[in-house]
Amino acid sequence: GSSGACRGEVEKRRKAWLWVAVGLAGVVLASYLPELGVVPSWLLPGTSDSQPTGSGGARPRGAPKKTRRKPVNLDRSLERSARAIQQRDYEGAAKVAGKAAEDHPDSWPAWLNLGIARRLGDGALGVEPAVAAFKRAAELEPKSPDIHAYLASALSCTSRLHEAKSAAFKALSLSPDRVDALVIASRLTNFTDDSSAASEALMDKISRLLAASENLTVAEETHLRFAMFKALDQQEKFSSASEHLSTANGLRSAAIFAQLQVNAAAERMVASAANGDDQDPSEEDEEVLAPWGKESIAALMLELIQGFPPLSEEAKAEAAQGHPEVSEAYCHRLQPAASPGHGLPLLLVGLPRSGSTLLQQMLAAHPEIQAGDEYTFLASDIQDTIHRRLPEGGTVGEQIESLSSDLDAAGEQIHKKYLKQLFDEGSAEAAYKALSQGKSTAEAKLGKYVIDKQMSNAWWLGLAPPCAKIVVVERSDMDVGFSNFKTHFSSSGYEFSYNQTELGWRIVLTNRMLAWWKDVLPPPMITTVRYEDIVEAPEATLRTVFSFLGLPFAPESLEFHSREAAITSASAVQLRRPLTQTHMDHWQHYASALEELMRSMAVARGFLLYHGLLEEVEGDFDLSQQGTEEEDNDDGPAGAGAWEG
Numbered sequence: 001g002s003s004g005a006c007r008g009e010v011e012k013r014r015k016a017w018l019w020v021a022v023g024l025a026g027v028v029l030a031s032y033l034p035e036l037g038v039v040p041s042w043l044l045p046g047t048s049d050s051q052p053t054g055s056g057g058a059r060p061r062g063a064p065k066k067t068r069r070k071p072v073n074l075d076r077s078l079e080r081s082a083r084a085i086q087q088r089d090y091e092g093a094a095k096v097a098g099k100a101a102e103d104h105p106d107s108w109p110a111w112l113n114l115g116i117a118r119r120l121g122d123g124a125l126g127v128e129p130a131v132a133a134f135k136r137a138a139e140l141e142p143k144s145p146d147i148h149a150y151l152a153s154a155l156s157c158t159s160r161l162h163e164a165k166s167a168a169f170k171a172l173s174l175s176p177d178r179v180d181a182l183v184i185a186s187r188l189t190n191f192t193d194d195s196s197a198a199s200e201a202l203m204d205k206i207s208r209l210l211a212a213s214e215n216l217t218v219a220e221e222t223h224l225r226f227a228m229f230k231a232l233d234q235q236e237k238f239s240s241a242s243e244h245l246s247t248a249n250g251l252r253s254a255a256i257f258a259q260l261q262v263n264a265a266a267e268r269m270v271a272s273a274a275n276g277d278d279q280d281p282s283e284e285d286e287e288v289l290a291p292w293g294k295e296s297i298a299a300l301m302l303e304l305i306q307g308f309p310p311l312s313e314e315a316k317a318e319a320a321q322g323h324p325e326v327s328e329a330y331c332h333r334l335q336p337a338a339s340p341g342h343g344l345p346l347l348l349v350g351l352p353r354s355g356s357t358l359l360q361q362m363l364a365a366h367p368e369i370q371a372g373d374e375y376t377f378l379a380s381d382i383q384d385t386i387h388r389r390l391p392e393g394g395t396v397g398e399q400i401e402s403l404s405s406d407l408d409a410a411g412e413q414i415h416k417k418y419l420k421q422l423f424d425e426g427s428a429e430a431a432y433k434a435l436s437q438g439k440s441t442a443e444a445k446l447g448k449y450v451i452d453k454q455m456s457n458a459w460w461l462g463l464a465p466p467c468a469k470i471v472v473v474e475r476s477d478m479d480v481g482f483s484n485f486k487t488h489f490s491s492s493g494y495e496f497s498y499n500q501t502e503l504g505w506r507i508v509l510t511n512r513m514l515a516w517w518k519d520v521l522p523p524p525m526i527t528t529v530r531y532e533d534i535v536e537a538p539e540a541t542l543r544t545v546f547s548f549l550g551l552p553f554a555p556e557s558l559e560f561h562s563r564e565a566a567i568t569s570a571s572a573v574q575l576r577r578p579l580t581q582t583h584m585d586h587w588q589h590y591a592s593a594l595e596e597l598m599r600s601m602a603v604a605r606g607f608l609l610y611h612g613l614l615e616e617v618e619g620d621f622d623l624s625q626q627g628t629e630e631e632d633n634d635d636g637p638a639g640a641g642a643w644e645g
Helices: 002-030 074-087 090-103 108-121 123-140 143-153 161-174 179-187 197-211 218-234 240-273 294-307 314-318 323-334 357-362 377-392 396-406 410-436 454-458 475-484 500-518 533-536 539-548 556-560 586-610 625-632 639-644
Strands: 344-350 371-373 448-450 469-474 526-530
Touching: 002 371, 074 090, 074 108, 108 123, 108 143, 108 344, 123 143, 123 371, 123 410, 143 161, 143 179, 161 179, 179 197, 179 218, 197 218, 218 240, 218 454, 294 396, 294 500, 323 377, 323 410, 344 357, 344 410, 344 454, 344 500, 357 371, 357 469, 357 539, 357 556, 377 396, 377 454, 410 448, 410 469, 454 500, 469 500, 469 539, 469 586, 475 500, 475 586, 500 526, 500 586, 526 533, 526 539, 533 539, 539 556
Parallel strands: 344 448, 344 469, 371 448, 469 526
Antiparallel strands: none
């Protein structure tokens, strides 16, 4: 009898771990380029531009709700929630796992799956519910390093960094060689100030694993080298740090290119099969152009410029007259559920790592501004609309021109859908905030603005709703370039950042596109803020921004680092500390390792000069100083003429 009970308990635990393994595998499969990451995209704090977010309702989706019904079958529920996570149906996974956790409160796999679904499906609003679920799972299964690693990751997005660090080291105490826990712990450790035995042991552990890199996957080595770079950089061991950074980016870039080749070969095989071609398309030696590569982005920029001619000074002055009233009336007509002057779009755009998250956290301290998130709604709807119209004839540029000049039914539908989505997101955030303050959802107040911090919106500002306010965040080219190059982003959309040539082109082209929008849009819609001004004169800079938004200055915006709201970007840990100027001109310690980035920006400016889009050389260095090195470069200004078509 006792042995039978023991076997039953073993079988019960085996099934529990089986469904957790399925769930974890699903999360990895759900991330972009899964074989490149040791942990899923949500596990480490990072940019989340590709992550879907929740909408509507005060209660996070999937939260257990008391109802009278027949208890769900636990095994089936674990299987269904794991499958839903794998299929990226996070709302469905949260509902199934939530019911399982309610009916079987002692099932730690149910709580773990619920935490995964909440974290993946609800963006920043899902962080605290995920923490609660992971904590419950850890109480039920305290010796699982997996659970403690998940908990550490979720906590690192909150203001409770000490608690997050404890969870990471708890995972390491249970599994000393666990790479994801090592990476999380290193992100939470300040190696400049912290010379404790724990931090030294952390560096020793990473060094030992890297010394036996043949036992690591490419993804594991990449994660650990980025972590070692951070530690050595903070200790001002710049030469050694530079070696790890270059290797890490080389590994990441090569893996991304390899996956690009695999995807292209798969597409050719599908096309070949459809055409009845017997030749093996995987053997074709065909150049693959990445959709995020410099060729694609340069072509898009030229098409956008074709579709959006700049306004004359007279037209700008005329457009500025009465613009706020007319534009807000237009948006209120499209979104009548919102009271006039509430839930309006506030777009923060610029390059990644330009300081947009810093500004977001500052502005979100104002009672009239919802923090929002990085929403994909606007950019994806615009692109979908353009490509749906292509079969009717014409080029992408002509479709852009048609949408911008006519603002026809399709353009109005884009605005209507976007405003509705933004209103729902802002309302959900306001309700969540009210509940966290012990208030009812009826007391929730939607502010005047909801922030949309999606960086890809920078390419589509000409089709933004006219009631939107746009703040362009600029930063020194070399500072923003180095900041991108040293960041291991945890989600897709930043593939260009690991290759200095692609990164240099992206910086120059994005800055030129943003400058173009300033000549196209009415002045009341768009303004510019420099990261350096935010850091050196925060109050004066914020007063200017609030004035642009028609809001009074909020002193609490200067205490952004004291906010308890979750942050899911790559700046999550950094923004829990007061402002410093240590990140300005930090690239100079690595100047010799960034020569490719400098040359790339020079070549990209040559491309703009060739097309008459740049009157004089701009940036941190002179193009003429790079001229002799670029004379024989196929990508140089002479070769740029081939792009004319």
